[in-house]
Amino acid sequence: MNDCPMCRRWRQEPDLRIVEFEHCYVTLNRDQFFRGYTLVFSKDHVTELFHLDAVTRGAVLEEVNRVAEALARIFNPTKMNYELLGNMVPHMHWHLVPRFVDDPLWPRPIWSEPHDEQPLASEACRERIRLIREALED
Template identity: 40%
Template structure:
């Protein structure tokens, strides 16, 4: 898997977390928010941190909803494989191949964006996050 999250997929520093475009863009817009300091559980955060983190997740979700015209946003905070607080924020689109399944159960070939396509996607999400979308 290499370095995760990938520095070339960086979107925005949100204060307590950083947002990255997920390496697999089979589900377009799939974004991951990684908490800055190492913590594994929500209850380990101070109440103001929990509030700010969910506000950051909501901000990212709103931006993705707007630019991808999502039917639904999925939110995942697991930590089984990588024990560090990180939220997956995944737009589910009208053409979703399996709208009732979690993304983890949808068999697919990963889509890796590169070059101009990657940069265009990052720019779109950044612009929406900054209120310019």
């Protein structure tokens, strides 16, 4: 779909690409207020897990799990948050957010209050992506 921001994201933000799996794309979220915040989104424009057949659904969840596990190994968070909302962007996508007891919004949801975005400088962004890619290869 041309009007869907998730359908365009992989193509429009190549500097944030982490990996392409069989069923999903993985990108670093530009705002790194929450260190390691990563997006995993389906290649196909679907809005719900139940729109996928059982085999594909299982494979998608395994891809999400692989990314969450890699983020956990890199950042060692207190808790990994998995957000699958789609209210504002109706394309199946997960916000994987490593959370720490010392983050400013702990233990509240990341959406509980606005914050100033914290984009990484280009080199720091490339380094973070490199770390995640390496963790996914292990």
